[in-house]
Amino acid sequence: MNIRWIIPVFLCLAMNVMAQTQPSAPPPDAPKAAPAVQQPVTGPRQIPAIILEGKILKLDLEKQRLDLAIIGADGKPDTRSFILGDRTQVYRRGQQLILKDIKTGDHVKIHFAPKEGVMPVANRIILVPAPATPASDHAATKPH
Secondary structure (H helix, E strand, C coil): CCCCCHHHHHHHHHHHHHHHCCCCCCCCCCCCCCCCCCCCCCCHHHCCCEEEEEEEEEEECCCCEEEEEEECCCCCEEEEEEEEEEEEEEEECCEEECHHHCCCCCEEEEEECCECCECCEEEEEEECCCCCCCCCHHHHCCCC
16 A cells, blocks of 8 residues: 555645644734633535646546556655535536546646545536646757
8 A cells, every 4th residue: 555645735734724723913902801611623515625737647437546647755656536515516627517528638726635444536627727838959949
């Protein structure tokens, strides 16, 4: 089992939770409230999402599965697999699309919440422009 991504994922989750739990100062004229009882974080909307960006290598809408080519934390190419659920949302430039609008080769950002021992479900897929490739020396020079 490939676990290289667990530490960066854990750090992202911890940083998100810490950022969300920082108390803000109440306005000076605000009435004093009773101390709040912290509720455990539950439900899919309260779990911090992780975002991976890459290129769709394989897309099977019948099996509801997507394989994404990414660059791992070590800088090497890697692949992540996702389940496409009934609640998976697809967007391009802020406009909502349907799963049939994505295809193999598309560049996307996938939002998901990791679960131990289970293939992650893609909560949101955002189609993004392909990353720019470095220009060659010949293309960068101007003709004389």
